[in-house]
Amino acid sequence: MSKFERNMAMTGEKPAALSKAQKIFSAIGITGLFILILAIANVNFPNKTLFLSLSLGLMTLGTVGFSYDLYKSKQPGIKNDGVWFKSMTSRGLYAWITALALTMFYVALYWYPEYLGLNSEGANTGIISLFDPLSRLINGGPASQWFVYGTLYTLAIFIFGYKFIKKYRHNRYEVLRTFSVMFFQLGFAFLIPEILMRLNQPYFNPANIWPLNYDLFAGYKLDSFFSAGSIGLIMFTFGILSIFVISPILTYKYGKRWYCSWVCGCGGLAETAGDPYRHLSDKSVFAWKVERWVIHSVLVFVTVMTIAVIYSYLGQNPDEFWFTKDVFLWSSAGFLSLVFGLLMYFKKEELAKDAKYAGAGYLIVILSMICINYFNYNQDIFLFPAHKLRETYGFLIGAAFSGVIGVGFYPIFGNRVWCRFGCPMAAVLGMQQRLFSKFRITTNGGQCISCGNCSTYCEMGIDVRAYAQKGENIVRSSCVGCGICASVCPRGVLKLENDSLDNRINQKEITTGNDIDLMEFFNEKTK
Amino acid sequence: MVQEHVIIIGNGIAGVTAARHIRKLSDKRITIISSESEYFFSRTALMYVYMGHMKWNHLKPYEDQFWKKNRINLLKAYVTEISPEDKSIKLEDGRHLQYTDLIIATGSEPQKFGWKGQEAHGVQGLYSKQDLELLEKNAPHNRACKRAIIVGGGLIGIELAEMLSTRDIPVTFLVREKHFWNNVLPKHDAQLIDEHIKKHQIDLRLKINLDEILTDENGKVRAVKIKETGETIQCDLVGLTTGVKPRLEMLSQTSIETNRGVLVNPYLKTNYDNIYAIGDCAEHREAIQNRPSIEAVWYTGKMMGETVAQTICGKPMTYNPGHWFNSAKFFDIEYQTYGWVYPTEIENHKQLHWSHSDGTKAMTVNFNKENDKFVGINTFGIRLRHEVVNGWLEQNKTILEVMKNLKQANFDPEFYQSHEKDIFKSYQKHL
Numbered sequence: 037m038s039k040f041e042r043n044m045a046m047t048g049e050k051p052a053a054l055s056k057a058q059k060i061f062s063a064i065g066i067t068g069l070f071i072l073i074l075a076i077a078n079v080n081f082p083n084k085t086l087f088l089s090l091s092l093g094l095m096t097l098g099t100v101g102f103s104y105d106l107y108k109s110k111q112p113g114i115k116n117d118g119v120w121f122k123s124m125t126s127r128g129l130y131a132w133i134t135a136l137a138l139t140m141f142y143v144a145l146y147w148y149p150e151y152l153g154l155n156s157e158g159a160n161t162g163i164i165s166l167f168d169p170l171s172r173l174i175n176g177g178p179a180s181q182w183f184v185y186g187t188l189y190t191l192a193i194f195i196f197g198y199k200f201i202k203k204y205r206h207n208r209y210e211v212l213r214t215f216s217v218m219f220f221q222l223g224f225a226f227l228i229p230e231i232l233m234r235l236n237q238p239y240f241n242p243a244n245i246w247p248l249n250y251d252l253f254a255g256y257k258l259d260s261f262f263s264a265g266s267i268g269l270i271m272f273t274f275g276i277l278s279i280f281v282i283s284p285i286l287t288y289k290y291g292k293r294w295y296c297s298w299v300c301g302c303g304g305l306a307e308t309a310g311d312p313y314r315h316l317s318d319k320s321v322f323a324w325k326v327e328r329w330v331i332h333s334v335l336v337f338v339t340v341m342t343i344a345v346i347y348s349y350l351g352q353n354p355d356e357f358w359f360t361k362d363v364f365l366w367s368s369a370g371f372l373s374l375v376f377g378l379l380m381y382f383k384k385e386e387l388a389k390d391a392k393y394a395g396a397g398y399l400i401v402i403l404s405m406i407c408i409n410y411f412n413y414n415q416d417i418f419l420f421p422a423h424k425l426r427e428t429y430g431f432l433i434g435a436a437f438s439g440v441i442g443v444g445f446y447p448i449f450g451n452r453v454w455c456r457f458g459c460p461m462a463a464v465l466g467m468q469q470r471l472f473s474k475f476r477i478t479t480n481g482g483q484c485i486s487c488g489n490c491s492t493y494c495e496m497g498i499d500v501r502a503y504a505q506k507g508e509n510i511v512r513s514s515c516v517g518c519g520i521c522a523s524v525c526p527r528g529v530l531k532l533e534n535d536s537l538d539n540r541i542n543q544k545e546i547t548t549g550n551d552i553d554l555m556e557f558f559n560e561k562t563k
Numbered sequence: 564m565v566q567e568h569v570i571i572i573g574n575g576i577a578g579v580t581a582a583r584h585i586r587k588l589s590d591k592r593i594t595i596i597s598s599e600s601e602y603f604f605s606r607t608a609l610m611y612v613y614m615g616h617m618k619w620n621h622l623k624p625y626e627d628q629f630w631k632k633n634r635i636n637l638l639k640a641y642v643t644e645i646s647p648e649d650k651s652i653k654l655e656d657g658r659h660l661q662y663t664d665l666i667i668a669t670g671s672e673p674q675k676f677g678w679k680g681q682e683a684h685g686v687q688g689l690y691s692k693q694d695l696e697l698l699e700k701n702a703p704h705n706r707a708c709k710r711a712i713i714v715g716g717g718l719i720g721i722e723l724a725e726m727l728s729t730r731d732i733p734v735t736f737l738v739r740e741k742h743f744w745n746n747v748l749p750k751h752d753a754q755l756i757d758e759h760i761k762k763h764q765i766d767l768r769l770k771i772n773l774d775e776i777l778t779d780e781n782g783k784v785r786a787v788k789i790k791e792t793g794e795t796i797q798c799d800l801v802g803l804t805t806g807v808k809p810r811l812e813m814l815s816q817t818s819i820e821t822n823r824g825v826l827v828n829p830y831l832k833t834n835y836d837n838i839y840a841i842g843d844c845a846e847h848r849e850a851i852q853n854r855p856s857i858e859a860v861w862y863t864g865k866m867m868g869e870t871v872a873q874t875i876c877g878k879p880m881t882y883n884p885g886h887w888f889n890s891a892k893f894f895d896i897e898y899q900t901y902g903w904v905y906p907t908e909i910e911n912h913k914q915l916h917w918s919h920s921d922g923t924k925a926m927t928v929n930f931n932k933e934n935d936k937f938v939g940i941n942t943f944g945i946r947l948r949h950e951v952v953n954g955w956l957e958q959n960k961t962i963l964e965v966m967k968n969l970k971q972a973n974f975d976p977e978f979y980q981s982h983e984k985d986i987f988k989s990y991q992k993h994l
């Protein structure tokens with residue numbers, strides 16, 4: 037880059053130093069965090085209830101107080117001053133330290149929970165034991181690493197959600213959807229499953245839909261549903277309905293945002309704790325290419341894995357249960373071909389060339405694998421035992437991708453890396469959003485001044501400006517409908533809306549407001 | 564046959580739009596020359612770099628490989644001369660380039676009014692990339708710049724005020740008119756912005772003129788003197804934002820006709836057959852509707868670029884823009900305008916003004932009293948749909964029809980409070 041950019045970055049001043057109150061609140065918050073760190077370092081606190089309350093309470097007070105003070109003297113409006121000057125939000129030293137700390141936490145969480153104090157034999161120690169009192173209160177048992185994680189996760193969505201609401205208090209769309217993710221996180225993702233456990237029912241988070249919830253069809257899960265009587269059946273049915281009925285209807289009406297920005301826990305954390313990093317997403321065309329390959333590969337992976345897992349769960353004898361391995365395999369192959377055939381038939385023109393090839397390629401892969409294995413009458417479908425496939429998926433995608441890279445690297449790659457490159461649910465919803473949905477971001481005639489705020493602050497790395505400056509609507513499968521592009525646009529050019537399917541994708545050569553004949557001549561031509 | 568070569572001087576929105584459209588319509592060789600920056604950038608977004616919202620790279624609307632892919636040559640050079648007779652231009656380094664068609668799209672430069680001290684260190688305008696770099700030197704933080712004076716209450720002045728205030732640099736804003744931008748905005752609208760400016764801790768001085776700029780022994784600005792009161796105000800930076808004028812310095816030796824800008828006919832042609840001028844630097848010989856003869860905004864540069872490309876590619880076309888529109892943002896208040904709303908009510912016209920009690924939303928509608936025809940609308944803090952309002956203007960809707968259907972034009976984000984009912988009531992009351 038030119039010399040210019042370097043010295044801009046160096047001399048650019050952060051807006052203002054911290055106020056006195058902000059310093060005090062920072063200290064309070066850090067004290068709370070410090071208790072957790074001491075617990076990780078195996079300090080055994082005498083009164084766990086007291087110290088846990090202290091820790092969570094101080095962190096909450098610190099963040100909430102800090103945010104309150106930060107925005108109280110500012111007029112409502114866009115608050116991005118100095119974002120690219122602060123070390124924490126421009127991949128500076130603080131950002132790297134934070135990323136490293138988060139990553140280490142995730143590594144311990146997924147693979148070395150014993151370092152966090154998990155003890156399957158006896159009483160927990162370390163940070164996990166600190167959470168025992170809360171866990172006993174809610175689910176009746178001692179804490180696990182997942183309980184600790186779930187609690188901190190929920191807390192993060194709440195306290196950083198508060199900050200987000202303060203920051204965007206002029207924008208009701210942003211405020212409402214933040215309340216929504218808070219609600220779904222606390223109720224659906226945290227409390228309902230824990231309380232179900234207390235009632236000796238299967239662990240079930242209704243907001244966690246397959247394929248994001250890749251374990252839904254795992255053998256142990258299915259067993260737990262089918263052994264839990266009618267409540268288990270209700271859960272299982274709800275899980276299936278979510279995939280095939282609820283989600284398609286909502287996505288048709290509102291776009292994938294109903295899930296990604298209003299319900300999903302991953303999205304919830306990304307939009308709250310991850311908000312300060314949204315501008316770090318890569319906007320290049322190259323990144324877009326990588327995105328399409330990686331996310332669709334994950335989708336194929338999870339589909340194959342799930343088919344394998346279900347296949348190995350089912351029996352072979354139709355007399356025991358009509359839904360045998362054979363029936364299942366043929367019906368999934370049939371279903372996939374049907375979906376793909378319909379897509380090709382009705383949406384040929386709308387599918388970009390590469391999407392068609394990729395889709396066809398993937399379908400062939402799936403079908404041929406099914407065929408080969410089926411005709412081989414092999415015990416292991418897809419060359420590997422199904423449980424191996426599931427474990428591999430869990431390790432690579434469920435843990436390494438969504439946790440370590442997805443959240444750990446917020447301060448480096450931006451807050452939606454997982455949602456953009458990895459989430460198979462986003463891939464499914466995205467395809468539907470692109471092809472069968474009323475949702476679009478409308479571009480306001482000729483008002484765009486190509487300033488670039490929208491593209492910069494799009495967490496999904498969509499080059500919104502590329503569409504807006506041509507007067508075209510934004511209809512992109514990856515858009516999670518966070519609404520931030522519309523919010524930061526200084527000229528009121530963008531509006532997220534659900535409207536008729538006609539003219540949803542519009543192409544314009546000539547600026548609205550130019551010669552009427554010229555506009556009509558060219559814009560009609562390209563329709 | 565030699566390939567046709569279109570040379571465009573200026574890589575701003577006007578020149579770049581022309582180049583893109585010529586490429587779409589033809590296979591001609593295209594060269595864009597600019598001395599300001601290697602790549603096209605969004606001038607309108609300069610402020611966001613200083614404020615830390617974006618980095619320089621974000622200002623570029625196209626990725627760097629775009630130009631090569633579309634076979635548009637970019638040349639970073641300064642043009643010193645044009646010789647229409649032998650169809651060539653001369654660069655600062657002595658090179659000559661031949662063209663078949665030449666487009667002058669040199670944009671504007673800050674206008675100064677001959678104040679004493681206006682060339683001192685620490686006195687600057689805000690137009691170019693170089694101005695931004697200079698500002699970073701003159702006002703890096705509030706230790707080096709203890710106070711800034713901004714002269715000129717227009718769009719760039721208020722942007723500069725917002726920029727400096729993000730670094731906590733105290734700003735005194737000298738405005739000649741009775742209210743901010745009162746030469747364009749009607750009084751009520753302008754007052755709303757006055758109040759909003761003050762809320763941002765800007766020391767706004769209305770009906771105040773600059774007398775002179777005082778310097779220290781090193782030729783650096785130290786204070787300004789005010790004409791009306793004789794008061795001097797200490798400062799480290801003077802931002803001169805008293806408007807822009809077409810940038811024509813390289814034309815002074817040529818026979819291309821100029822007045823304030825490069826004079827063009829409705830085909831955007833100069834007095835030479837294959838030399839055109841577009842964007843900020845062009846001045847229309849014939850009035851177009853009731854538009855000013857020099858239109859120095861982003862959109863018109865874009866539209867002129869689209870039009871001239873047609874002409875150059877063999878489909879002669881006059882510049883015939885539709886209804887006027889524009890937008891801006893004053894600190895946190897967005898402003899949009901469609902059609903004409905005059906700063907003072909003109910004969911036979913009437914204006915209705917509505918404002919919200921929170922001081923951040925307002926609307927002014929202008930209509931013709933004789934036939935009730937809707938003429939124009941200003942909104943503050945409320946977004947309107949360009950296509951809908953444009954349609955109203957096109958179809959000569961009456962003020963009543965517009966007021967009744969205001970909701971159709973609302974473009975605010977979902978779940979925003981709507982004010983149409985309130986506006987309609989206030990409209991009925993005023994009638």
Ligand SMILES: Cc1cc2nc3c(=O)[nH]c(=O)nc-3n(C[C@H](O)[C@H](O)[C@H](O)COP(=O)(O)OP(=O)(O)OC[C@H]3O[C@@H](n4cnc5c(N)ncnc54)[C@H](O)[C@@H]3O)c2cc1C
Nearest residue numbers: 573575576577597598599641642669670842843859860861
């Ligand atoms: C801070 C700021 C904010 C603005 N905000 C808005 C806004 O919100 N909305 C809006 O509508 N308008 C806005 N404008 C106005 C808008 O930016 C201009 O109208 C528009 O950029 C003009 O485009 P142009 O292509 O005519 O010229 P320019 O963008 O000025 O491009 C001309 C280029 O030609 C180069 N050049 C000139 N002479 C020579 C030469 N002899 N040799 C080589 N190169 C040369 C210049 O260096 C320059 O790079 C703003 C302007 C500024 C400065």
Ligand code: SF4
Nearest residue numbers: 494515516518519521
């Ligand atoms: S395009 Fe806009 S709404 Fe969609 S993800 Fe990007 S910023 Fe959010």
Ligand code: SF4
Nearest residue numbers: 484485487488490525
């Ligand atoms: S933020 Fe608005 S004005 Fe700026 S490039 Fe995006 S759509 Fe255009």
